[in-house]
Amino acid sequence: MKLPSLEGDMFMTAAYAPSNRATCKGCYAKINKEELRLSNIVDEDHYHQEHHFHADCFQLKPAFKNATYKDIFHVENLSKADQEKVKAILEKLQKSEFKKKPQQKKQIQNQNKVNQKKIIDEDYKNTKKQSKKVEKKEKKLETIKKKSESSQNESDDEESDVFVLYDKAQKEEFRKIQKELEKKSAGQLKQMLKANDQKQTGNKGELIERIADCMIKGCLEKCPNFSGGRPKFNPIQKIFKCPGYMDDTEFRFCNKVFGPKDLKRIPWIDV
Known part of the structure; x- marks a missing residue:
């Protein structure tokens, strides 16, 4: 009340x-x-x-x-x-x-300082751990970047090997054709090669490169020495060499060497 x-x-x-x-x-x-x-x-x-x-x-x-x-x-x-x-x-x-209050108050203040220090130490440890994680991630990204750049350089070097027999105009034409062929599927590219009696194995990049080369230079004929073999180009020696071909169950070795002008180039047929 x-x-x-x-x-x-x-x-x-x-x-x-x-x-x-x-x-x-x-x-x-x-x-x-x-x-x-x-x-x-x-x-x-x-x-x-x-x-x-x-x-x-x-x-x-x-x-x-x-x-x-x-x-x-x-x-x-x-x-x-x-x-x-x-x-x-x-x-x-x-x-x-x-x-006793002042003493208790002092004890509480001291305890608060200890707790605060623990919190600061814990935050520091967490920050340090986080920094290490970030640093590790940055190193990983840097490694990936370097590998990518290295891979790109290797790709550029490989591309220059493909162009070893090309002049400047042919290289530009090759790149234009390459860009257009990127729009097609691997299946479509293989159909184009099949229609021109060319090798149809390899990844999409290899298929595009093969078609672009055939469009500019013409399709390579099969080995004149062994009608079943397909000569392969060596960009370092600038020669074509036929390894041979598989005849039913037996592989027939050829190893015949041809110069760039020794092999016939058959005009590419668009399909």
Whole structure:
């Protein structure tokens, strides 16, 4: 039940419980009738309410750490013995609750510093781990980049070998044809080679290169020495050499060497 605020600076009441209906806020047990009861006054919006305690369970509010015995409301109505008891409780609480506070506060501050240091150390470790991961990833990407550049250089070198018998105009024409043939599927490219009686094995890049060469220079005839063999070009020696061919179950070796002008070139047929 809320009542109008009491005047003065009284913060605690000391009295004998008028009934056994009140519950101790410390141990949550009932306070017996006529038992010594200490109460905290809590002011809220011009009203007050009392939190009741057994004398031994009483909890002093920090705001009243400098309170004196005279600040206790109704204490004069107690017996002399109970007045001394209340006085002793107040002094004991002030010593135990507040004189140790600075030390406890310092301990808490020290603990907070330790915890903060742990957090900083943990963050540093995580950052270091993350940095190592990033560094490792960057190294990996750099390695891939170098491999890619190396592969590109090798590809460029290989391309120059293919063009060893080409002049500048033929090289430009080759690149144009190459770009157009990229749009076709491997199956379509093989059909084009088949229609011109040319080798149809290899990856798409090799098929395109073979077709482009045939379109510019003409299709290579089969080996004049062994009609089943297909001469292969050696860009370093600038010669064609026929390895031979498979005749049913037996491979017939040829190894005949031809110069670039020794072999006939048959015009390419568009399909």
